[in-house]
Amino acid sequence: MRRLVVVVGVMTGEVRTPTRPEIARDLIGRVESAAATWRAPACEREAAPEGVARAVRNAIESDMQALRRIVARLQGWPGRTLVGEDGCQAALAIALNSDPAVQVTLLHLLAEAVRRGDATTAQWAHLHDRCLVRSGRPQTYGTQYRWYDGQLEMCPVADPEDLDQQQASVGLAPHHDQLVLLERRHIAAGGLASVEQGRSAA
Numbered sequence: 001m002r003r004l005v006v007v008v009g010v011m012t013g014e015v016r017t018p019t020r021p022e023i024a025r026d027l028i029g030r031v032e033s034a035a036a037t038w039r040a041p042a043c044e045r046e047a048a049p050e051g052v053a054r055a056v057r058n059a060i061e062s063d064m065q066a067l068r069r070i071v072a073r074l075q076g077w078p079g080r081t082l083v084g085e086d087g088c089q090a091a092l093a094i095a096l097n098s099d100p101a102v103q104v105t106l107l108h109l110l111a112e113a114v115r116r117g118d119a120t121t122a123q124w125a126h127l128h129d130r131c132l133v134r135s136g137r138p139q140t141y142g143t144q145y146r147w148y149d150g151q152l153e154m155c156p157v158a159d160p161e162d163l164d165q166q167q168a169s170v171g172l173a174p175h176h177d178q179l180v181l182l183e184r185r186h187i188a189a190g191g192l193a194s195v196e197q198g199r200s201a202a
Helices: 022-038 042-047 050-074 080-096 100-115 121-134 160-169 174-189
Strands: 004-007 144-148 149-154
Touching: 022 174, 050 080, 050 160, 080 100, 080 121, 080 149, 121 144, 144 174, 149 174, 160 174
Parallel strands: none
Antiparallel strands: 004 144, 144 149
């Protein structure tokens, strides 16, 4: 059975009016449109015919290339100052589904945004863990889950005994709380998609 990665986390920080609202609208619009493709419940994507699966791959590629153009234009991550909280979170959702090689570059840009106070450590932790898991290594912060044999399963963690402390250090809720939310939202709903805790499915 195919394994599917899920991201869980929290978004923190003050609400800001974006200085580049046109970029914010582009990012948010792409993520909202993805509800029919790469943000659709995994059970629907798994059962979809090849034509729909191809549309999912094409949408992921299109959104990834759009994000690459945006970071090139901005010469950095589209942070909260430029695109607001929702725009920054939408950029993360796209980054999490991007090609692994692109993710590494985006991770560095996101880290710079965190240092400027323009993104959250929780957002960085999501992408950091995703890069680790996709490279076959254990994650650090426990943000990555997979769907396996009808159950949610956390991807391997480098230091499971210290996980709650690691999560708290980057502003994430304890993994038990994350799992409860995932089970309530996605198992009960009969589907699974990448999500950020406290937000609509992403």
